[in-house]
Amino acid sequence: MLNARQEMILQLIESQDISTQEALRDLLEENGFSVTQATISRDIRQLKLRKKRTASGQSCYVKAPAAPTAPNGLLTDVVVKIDYAMNTVVVSCHAGSAQAACAVLDRMQLPEIVGTIAGDDTIFILTRSETSAKYLIHLLESHIWG
16 A cells, blocks of 8 residues: 555656656655655655656656566466576577567567567577666566466
């Protein structure tokens, strides 16, 4: 259950582009919420806010979309292992199934993914950062193996 401050944060990021915690803090204070940077960081984490690049190139806070589901459980059936190195995620699949699994990942349109490439049994996923890679692995593992 969200508290009033977190509800206000969601309203603020939906109504305007907010690119920094300081700007968010200032807007919260204008709306009657006195907060510290640590509180804002915790709220951002609990609300699962992400930064998304706008058309003008600015990064702004947005609510992360709900985890998409893969059709027909294909990923569950073909993925064997997921690992990462820095901002590259490697998905190992059963022989001959990587391209189909990669197509499913591409259709999910996850904001953490910059691009994908698939061979016969391996998918390379380029993410925006190491943090994005770790988050993507968590998302995929929870979707694939529960």
